[in-house]
Amino acid sequence: MIEIDNTLSLSRAGIDTYRQPVVFMREDCHVCRAEGFAALTRIEVTLGDRSVIATLNVLTEGDWLPEDTAALSEEAWSVLNPEPGDRASFTHPEPPASVSAIRAKVYGDALEQDQFDAIIRDVLDRRLSDLDLAAFITACAGDRLSIPETIALTRSMQAAGTTLDWGSTAIYDKHCVGGLPGNRTTPIVVSIVAAAGLMIPKTSSRAITSPAGTADTMEVMAPVSLDAATLRRVVEAECGCIAWGGNLALSPADDVLIRIERPLDFDSDGQLVASVLSKKAAVGAKRVLIDVPVGPTAKVRSAETARALEQRLCAVGDAIGLTLSIHQSDGTAPVGRGIGPALEAQDVLAVLRRDEGAPADLRDRALDLAGALLDLAPETREAGGRAAAARLLDSGRAEAKFMAICEAQGGFSEPGEARYHAVVTSRAAGRLAAMDNRRIARTAKLAGAPRQKLAGLRLLARVGDRIDIGRPLFEIHAETLGELEYARSYAEAQCGLCTIEEDRE
Structure with missing residues (x-):
């Protein structure tokens, strides 16, 4: 019997394939020929007791990769963790059962x-x-x-993941289904609820299709990559946290699906509900508030769609033992002034610090949501949730709690400012009748958000404002001139981004 050598030396390609294991081979490699591998073939790479299934990319020209060597992407390298001189075997994996x-x-x-x-x-x-x-x-x-x-x-x-156990302690949580730029209520809500003495271990994702997720914004101000032990320590000390869920394996399959959803640029109601509620259950929450912004350019565009989503959320919540409260909010226009991680963090701090110029709409939304959560708790319900939330914010207790949470998570940092700015002005006079949430978000993303934490937009006008020709509508923030010009060109070409109803004689 002839034994086929299906092993190759391993090298590190130094290529980030965003959590997708990839292996690189030459097309004239003996393993490629013997196994019949071709580009995009799924390959099982085994090194000792470790293995990974990777996608094959084939090198057709060039000599950067020796014939007897396979190069691994960063994700594949981190799984196998080879030593210098290691050789791995390469085989066809068993077909997936699913x-x-x-x-x-x-x-x-x-x-x-x-x-x-x-x-x-x-x-x-x-x-x-x-x-x-x-x-x-x-x-x-x-x-x-x-x-x-x-x-x-x-x-x-x-x-498929870990579920946190808090014993008999009542655990609270909140989530927004998204689609509304600048709607960064979570840090404010968590601070108010934790200041009231309720336990709210908030885990959040990074942005999927938006210019910022809660974890992106919070990371500007404090570390968010907490492990389970650190999260528990923070919550037990301060009653709350605002952490990235990716380190916690609470619903790990969701992180893989999100990686695919991001370039597809869409969510489905069923997967949205499964994603949100699996993580709420995994964090140990029992009483959960869901914010559903509704508007013509939000993720949820009509009252009918909102009702269908609410029905699905409540049915799943009942099935897995969650008490849900659904809060429908106005999703017709962006919230606050900042869109992008650092710019949204500045708005959050302005509200918590009770600054005179803090965005009133962000404050009001946060109080509505915090009040609805407090109304779910027997110990705070009788006092009136929203009134109690306002007292906690206005007294400074919410700000103090937020700073304590930041310190417990690793220390607070003030948000910075982007290097380059450009103002987009109005070409018409009249009343600002509408702002397109999706196009506003797209502009912020083209400026570099959320990858560039300081990038995004600062809104300089609000729906309902009287607008003159040349009045600034918003300011683009970017870390490179190329991204600044890219975002500005897009914004200036989008006539529906800001709708101005012109004056009529």
Whole structure:
């Protein structure tokens, strides 16, 4: 019997493939020829007792990679953690068990609990390619995921990770479904609720399709990459935290799905609900407030859509033991003045510090949400949640609690300012009738947000304002001149970004 040498030396490619394990081989490599590997083939790479399933990229020209060597992306390298001189074996992996379930969903079949369990297991074992994951996400988009399927997916996602146990302590949480630039209420709400003595271990994601997520904004002011032990220490000391969920393995499959959703630039109601509620259950929460902004250019565009989402949220919440309160809010225009991590952090601090020029809309929204959460608690309900929230904010107790949380998470930092600024002015006179949330968000992203923490927009006019020709509408902040010009060109070409109803004689 002839043994085939399917091993290669390993080198570090030094290429970030954003959590996707990738292996690079020459097309004339003996393993490529013997195994019949081609570009985008899924390959199982084994080194001792460690293995990873990676996607193959083939080098057709150039000599940067020796013939007897495979190069690993940063993600694959971190999983295998090879020593100098190590050789790994390369084989075809067993076909993922869940591919048939994904195919069934693509063709419109309803999936059962065991099928979702298999998909989530294969997601975490990296057995599914990005094409498989994109097919699954697309097949579940729109109304293609029923409420029973959403419940099953939520349970699968929670069961695949860690669930925090706080004993008999009542745990509170809140979440916004998103789609409204600048709506950074979470740090304010957590500070108020924690100042009231309620436990609120808030974990948040980074931005998926927006210019900033709560974790992006909070990271400007304090560390957010907490492990479970640090999170517990912070919460037990201060009653609350504002942490990034990616280090905690609370619903780890969701982080993989988010990686695929980001370039696709869409969410589905079923996956949104499964993502949100699996993480709420995993953090140990029992009483949860969900903010649903509704507006023509928000993520949720109509009252009818909001009602359908509320029905799905409540059905899943009941099934997994959560008490939900759904709060519909105005999603017709951006909130506050800043859009982008540092600019939103400045707004948060202005509200907490009770600055005279703090954005009133952000303050009011935060008080509404904090009050609704306090109304869920027997010990604060009778006093009137919103009034209690206002007292905690106006007295400075919320600010003090926020600073204590920051210090417990690793220390507070003041938000900085971007290097380059450019003002976009009005070409018409009249009343500012509307601002397009999606185009405003797009402009901030083109300026570099959230990747560049100091980038984004500062709004200089509000819906309802009287506008003269040449009046500044917003200011673009960027860290490079190229991004500044890119964002400004886009904004100036978008006639619907700010709608001005011109004066009529």
